[in-house]
Amino acid sequence: GEDVEQSLFLSVREGDSSVINCTYTDSSSTYLYWYKQEPGAGLQLLTYIFSNMDMKQDQRLTVLLNKKDKHLSLRIADTQTGDSAIYFCAVYQGGKLIFGQGTELSVKP
């Protein structure tokens, strides 16, 4: 079945850019997602990209998709302390979402 992998931790300084990476195995995945989870809360959909796109930008967020390498990334520009959270990559497969383990982003002032 589909396997989605993320690195577990990322630490950045406030004001820097953050790049969170994700790899997946099923090349037929049609939608790919980024969710954010703050402590004690549910998952918030940040953005998603359709598989025929290479890039999607939404304010401080940029999603890049490399289908050849099955690699998805989320770039957060001008990272703020409020961006500290766990970020989940997910891929759509047959009506369901398959999630990565999540990357904990720590933003230091």
Next chain:
Amino acid sequence: DAGITQSPRYKITETGRQVTLMCHQTWSHSYMFWYRQDLGHGLRLIYYSAAADITDKGEVPDGYVVSRSKTENFPLTLESATRSQTSVYFCASSTQGVEQFFGPGTRLTVL
């Protein structure tokens, strides 16, 4: 209020007891999902439902039962709770399964 809600938010129970977690959404979304979140595993799908009276197993369905008699409700029952079912449970809903919106979660502890 509109949205997706879960109850209870916190639950402590004992091994062998039956527990039901509730999920309610006001968007009339067709799809509803139950996930569990455990450290090191991310989110894993337990059950999902494409419409009222239609349910299907996810990745980790053993020990759980679901029903969907009404579009807006999707209760999850642990028939005989075990310690391995200690977890945070999230419900989600979606119009066509593509964009899923999550509830705030239920933290369940089985002693």
